[in-house]
Amino acid sequence: MSEGLGLGGPEAPRGGWRTATVSRVRRPIQRSVELRLDVHDRIDHMAGQHYVVRLTAEDGYTAQRSYSVASAPGDPLVELFVERLDDGEVSTYLADVVEPGDELEVRGPIGGWFVWDGDTPALLVAGGFGVVPFVGMIRHARALGRLDLLRVVVSSRTLAELPYADELMDAGALVILTREAHGIRPAGRLTAPDLLPLWEPGQTAYVCGSASFAEAASQLLVGMGFPADGVRVERFGPTGALA
Structure with a gap:
């Protein structure tokens, strides 16, 4: 969550649900994964915003988590860096299962205060x-x-x-x-x-x-x-x- 000790904040873009294709998967340090995503119909973000990643099981159960964007606004791809948590429903899937070419459901950019x-x-x-x-x-x-x-x-x-x-x-x-x-x-x-x-x-x-x-x-x-x-x-x- 974002919060401020003061009030106000700049206007920032906000995007809805999109499909993203995984372009690259890297694991530069232990217990983590770096994902490069090609977000279809992407809305340009501001530095400091984040994306939500939502996973849906065959029985309809969903889990979602928010991840900050590491890529610059001018980057054509969205880069997320995810810490793998042993009990994390989303992070374990992203770190252990996702491969280039997979599609993910994402929402973003989100957040107007921490930009x-x-x-x-x-x-x-x-x-x-x-x-x-x-x-x-x-x-x-x-x-x-x-x-x-x-x-x-x-x-x-x-x-x-x-x-x-x-x-x-x-x-x-x-x-x-x-x-x-x-x-x-x-x-x-x-x-x-x-x-x-x-x-x-x-x-x-x-x-x-x-x-x-x-x-x-x-x-x-x-x-x-x-x-x-x-x-x-x-x-x-x-x-x-x-x-």
């Missing part, structure tokens, strides 16, 4: 698979030649578990690992001193991760003086949310 317009400075704070919508923002910024507008910090248990690690570091992201050292920084959780050098006037802060990470990171930002109406939060979890 980046490509024109304003932003501080992106992610935990684990919460990096996915930020990869879409980074790709959009790179396409516009405005990577300078983004400051990025990501937290993960280990580097091997971090989606898009190389791409994030190429974009200048500060990588913080809680279970191993990274560079000269010892293992440890995200702190206010990590965030302070990334602050710039006029930034909007975007926070994405598990409920516990999102809560802790939001409190850090507000505690260091970041205006509450400039913080946008997206939380995800095993029961439905975003990845």
